[in-house]
Amino acid sequence: xxxxxxxxxxxxAPRGWTILDVAKFLGIEIPTLCYxxxxxxxxxxxxxxxxxxxxxxxxxxxxxxxxxxxxLVVRTATKRVVExxxxxxxxxxxxxxxxxxxxxxxxxxxxxxxxFKPKWEDCIYCGLCVRICEExxxxxxxxxxxRGNKLKITxxxxxxxxxxxxxxxxxxxxxxxxxxxxxxxxxxxLCGRCYNxxxxxxxxxxxxYTCWMGLKGECGTCIxxxxxxxxxxxx
Amino acid sequence: MPKxxxxxxFESFQKKIKESRDPKKVVISISSxxxxxxxxxxxxxxxxxxxxxxxxxxxSIRVTxxxxxxxxxxxxxxxPEEIFYKNLKPKDVTEIVESTLKGEIIDNLVVSQNEEKxxxxxxxxxxxxxxxxxxxxxxxxxxxxxxDYIAVGGYGALxxxxxxxxxxxxxxxxxxxxxxxGGAGFQTGKKWxxxxxxxxxxxxxxxxxxxxxxxxxxxRSLLEGNPHSVIEGMIISAYSIGxxxxxxxxxxxxxxxxxxxxxxxxxAKELGLSGKNIxxxxxxxxxxxxxxxxxxxxxxxTALIHSIEGLRGVPRQRPPFPAExxxxxxxxxxxxxxxxxxVPQIIKRGADWFASIGTKTSKGTKIFSLVGxxxxxxLIEVPMGxxxxxVIFDVGGGSFNGxxxxxxxxxxxxxxxxxxxxxxxxxxxxxxxxxxxxxGSGGMIVMDxxxxxxxxxxxxxxxxxxxxxxxxxxxxxxxxxxxxxxADITEGKGKEEDLxxxxxxxxxxxxxxxxxxxxxxxxxxxxxIKYFKDEYFAHIRDKKCPxxxxxxxxxxxxxxxxxxxxxxxxxxCPADAIVGELKEPHSITQDxxxxxxxxHDVCKYGAVTIS
Numbered sequence: 001x002x003x004x005x006x007x008x009x010x011x012x013a014p015r016g017w018t019i020l021d022v023a024k025f026l027g028i029e030i031p032t033l034c035y036x037x038x039x040x041x042x043x044x045x046x047x048x049x050x051x052x053x054x055x056x057x058x059x060x061x062x063x064x065x066x067x068x069x070x071x072l073v074v075r076t077a078t079k080r081v082v083e084x085x086x087x088x089x090x091x092x093x094x095x096x097x098x099x100x101x102x103x104x105x106x107x108x109x110x111x112x113x114x115x116f117k118p119k120w121e122d123c124i125y126c127g128l129c130v131r132i133c134e135e136x137x138x139x140x141x142x143x144x145x146x147r148g149n150k151l152k153i154t155x156x157x158x159x160x161x162x163x164x165x166x167x168x169x170x171x172x173x174x175x176x177x178x179x180x181x182x183x184x185x186x187x188x189x190l191c192g193r194c195y196n197x198x199x200x201x202x203x204x205x206x207x208x209y210t211c212w213m214g215l216k217g218e219c220g221t222c223i224x225x226x227x228x229x230x231x232x233x234x235x
Numbered sequence: 236m237p238k239x240x241x242x243x244x245f246e247s248f249q250k251k252i253k254e255s256r257d258p259k260k261v262v263i264s265i266s267s268x269x270x271x272x273x274x275x276x277x278x279x280x281x282x283x284x285x286x287x288x289x290x291x292x293x294x295s296i297r298v299t300x301x302x303x304x305x306x307x308x309x310x311x312x313x314x315p316e317e318i319f320y321k322n323l324k325p326k327d328v329t330e331i332v333e334s335t336l337k338g339e340i341i342d343n344l345v346v347s348q349n350e351e352k353x354x355x356x357x358x359x360x361x362x363x364x365x366x367x368x369x370x371x372x373x374x375x376x377x378x379x380x381x382x383d384y385i386a387v388g389g390y391g392a393l394x395x396x397x398x399x400x401x402x403x404x405x406x407x408x409x410x411x412x413x414x415x416x417g418g419a420g421f422q423t424g425k426k427w428x429x430x431x432x433x434x435x436x437x438x439x440x441x442x443x444x445x446x447x448x449x450x451x452x453x454x455r456s457l458l459e460g461n462p463h464s465v466i467e468g469m470i471i472s473a474y475s476i477g478x479x480x481x482x483x484x485x486x487x488x489x490x491x492x493x494x495x496x497x498x499x500x501x502x503a504k505e506l507g508l509s510g511k512n513i514x515x516x517x518x519x520x521x522x523x524x525x526x527x528x529x530x531x532x533x534x535x536x537t538a539l540i541h542s543i544e545g546l547r548g549v550p551r552q553r554p555p556f557p558a559e560x561x562x563x564x565x566x567x568x569x570x571x572x573x574x575x576x577x578v579p580q581i582i583k584r585g586a587d588w589f590a591s592i593g594t595k596t597s598k599g600t601k602i603f604s605l606v607g608x609x610x611x612x613x614l615i616e617v618p619m620g621x622x623x624x625x626v627i628f629d630v631g632g633g634s635f636n637g638x639x640x641x642x643x644x645x646x647x648x649x650x651x652x653x654x655x656x657x658x659x660x661x662x663x664x665x666x667x668x669x670x671x672x673x674x675g676s677g678g679m680i681v682m683d684x685x686x687x688x689x690x691x692x693x694x695x696x697x698x699x700x701x702x703x704x705x706x707x708x709x710x711x712x713x714x715x716x717x718x719x720x721x722a723d724i725t726e727g728k729g730k731e732e733d734l735x736x737x738x739x740x741x742x743x744x745x746x747x748x749x750x751x752x753x754x755x756x757x758x759x760x761x762x763x764i765k766y767f768k769d770e771y772f773a774h775i776r777d778k779k780c781p782x783x784x785x786x787x788x789x790x791x792x793x794x795x796x797x798x799x800x801x802x803x804x805x806x807x808c809p810a811d812a813i814v815g816e817l818k819e820p821h822s823i824t825q826d827x828x829x830x831x832x833x834x835h836d837v838c839k840y841g842a843v844t845i846s
Contacts, residue, residue: 059746065552066552083743148704148711
């Protein structure tokens with residue numbers, strides 16, 4: 001088994017695992033988008049980038065496609081990695097601001113602005129639908145057409161496909177079209193409202209507020225230090 | 236043709252061909268590659284065929300591939316004296332034949348530079364400063380005739396290699412220091428060794444001839460002019476790796492290359508140099524030609540492999556490298572056309588000879604297509620380590636119209652622009668990379684003060700965003716936004732912070748893209764910002780284009796003093812924006828002007844100025 005070091009943790013990784021497999025096993029969080037456990041790795045969205053050591057230099061590679069090898073040294077959250085992920089997410093949000101999955105990711109990663117002209121497209125070309133159709137549904141009813149900025153996902157010749165059984169797997173797996181975000185506006189395409197509002201809010205007093213889970217502080221998320229004094233201060 | 240069934244038979248066959256050739260016989264070699272044909276070489280060839288009917292015993296003609304000197308096409312080289320005649324028309328042919336028979340030289344057809352005349356190939360400055368190891372045989376070979384190739388020593392390297400052990404061949408290639416000529420510059424010998432060491436009986440060889448860079452045609456010229464050298468290299472590679480099948484992936488836009496290489500493969504097979512039991516040995520190797528469908532990205536090795544497999548031509552993440560898992564999942568050695576063409580030379584003349592040419596890290600010669608604002612455009616072959624100044628001013632002859640050359644772009648659309656101040660840079664893999672450009676497959680575009688660097692960066696960004704396969708986000712979206720920002724700048728809508736954003740975006744695209752296309756795509760933009768920042772500032776701050784290229788930022792005016800009132804501009808203006816009476820100075824109404832530039836081009840007195 002190849003010995004690898006990931007974020008300072010030494011690990012004997014089983015042969016054939018990718019860096020992402022190891023990170024998941026160890027509970028190290030790496031954001032992903034075009035990756036799905038049941039499908040072959042694609043390496044298109046580039047969000048799962050990690051930094052690996054190569055000789056005297058380091059290099060950014062996608063963890064979902066990179067197989068572990070002997071003495072591999074990986075860092076998953078260096079400044080370079082985080083900045084690259086943010087810019088890539090910025091590009092993706094500019095392309096499809098109405099994807100809730102992307103907006104949530106942006107809020108989570110702390111993306112503050114989008115400097116590119118939004119394109120308001122409906123698809124982010126992650127290829128999940130194409131792969132699920134081919135690999136799990138054995139249909140190959142849809143595929144990529146054309147290239148570059150004219151790329152699209154469709155049935156052959158844009159005609160209704162005889163291979164399509166209307167199973168809906170493509171819709172089920174799509175991170176862009178099923179969950180729509182209504183928040184983005186032309187001036188600022190970032191929304192992130194859902195993600196921010198649905199987080200445990202950690203109030204240190206509850207009387208006038210309703211916990212988002214309907215609890216009264218039993219979960220232990222909130223700090224309960226001297227509630228009386230805080231209450232007075234608030235008033 | 237006889238089928239040769241042993242190494243001895245080949246050697247005696249080669250000897251017989253060499254003896255049958257008279258080195259003193261007068262042969263007119265006509266350059267007729269695709270480039271020559273577009274400039275009318277086919278008609279010249281026809282005229283020669285007619286003209287020599289009466290004197291067939293005294294001289295013969297040979298229709299060959301490109302001789303490299305594009306500016307002189309269609310041209311001929313008359314052997315054995317190697318007299319060079321340029322820019323021929325069918326009407327010149329009779330005169331050439333007659334004077335050749337008399338042993339005279341036609342003065343007005345020879346190359347002249349600065350009022351000096353050069354009769355022989357070895358005197359012409361364009362050829363004199365080159366080292367044409369690989370291209371040098373083009374004028375000696377009719378590509379559709381295998382005997383021509385054998386007569387110049389062709390397949391001798393294969394004969395020698397088949398007497399060696401595969402490991403010895405790999406060692407020889409490794410010692411020579413040959414590096415991949417496709418651009419990345421990986422050690423060829425090492426690649427062969429890795430492929431050889433892979434387990435399994437089935438291995439493949441691929442020759443990458445999907446040359447898509449605008450303005451680059453090294454591979455085309457080799458396949459058209461000397462296809463057997465590539466095939467010989469492939470057979471040697473297959474023998475040393477243990478492969479039995481090979482593919483040549485040629486783009487469909489090269490019909491003549493496809494034709495010649497297909498003929499060459501058939502002839503080699505007929506002669507027993509490829510196919511089953513090559514020269515009677517237990518070694519089979521078949522070569523197939525695959526035509527590309529017009530995607531630039533298929534020059535990337537993994538995309539090319541997908542394309543041969545019949546899949547969509549998109550790259551995949553490496554590792555595993557093709558040497559481990561390539562075509563149909565089998566170990567595959569994939570090299571560029573020029574790399575394979577180098578192999579027979581190394582085997583024939585030895586690794587030490589090859590390693591003595593070039594610099595410490597880059598050995599041998601490199602073919603470049605030298606184009607743009609230079610006097611002698613063409614296909615050149617120079618030893619590695621020659622400086623850019625020598626290439627552009629000695630071989631290229633400097634500026635074609637006396638204007639100041641300001642930069643050169645190397646390595647095709649993904650290369651960077653290197654400014655005049657760095658022209659003492661030796662041309663090798665490392666130096667070019669350090670300067671922010673790449674060796675690439677060998678494009679070299681020279682620019683002068685009439686070239687706007689922002690416009691050039693925009694042009695290449697547009698090319699690349701169009702040719703990106705669209706699989707990964709930084710390449711597909713990043714280059715598109717890069718193009719949009721550059722387009723804004725050239726239209727005078729740029730902001731100062733755009734430069735910083737371009738640099739940030741460029742660096743991320745370089746570091747995070749999936750394949751070589753994205754990883755090198757921002758070079759043009761980043762290097763032009765690095766070396767020509769003042770031009771960007773002129774566009775952004777002053778809303779001016781110093782080179783007078785970006786239409787929204789320029790204005791055409793007529794200099795009343797120079798204008799003679801001939802009315803030519805007025806007659807040609809498609810927008811009727813020029814007013815003025817005959818023999819009176821004209822003027823342009825700016826509201827109606829569409830900035831097409833026709834008035835500037837047609838004016839004989841230089842009265843139309845750009846500001």
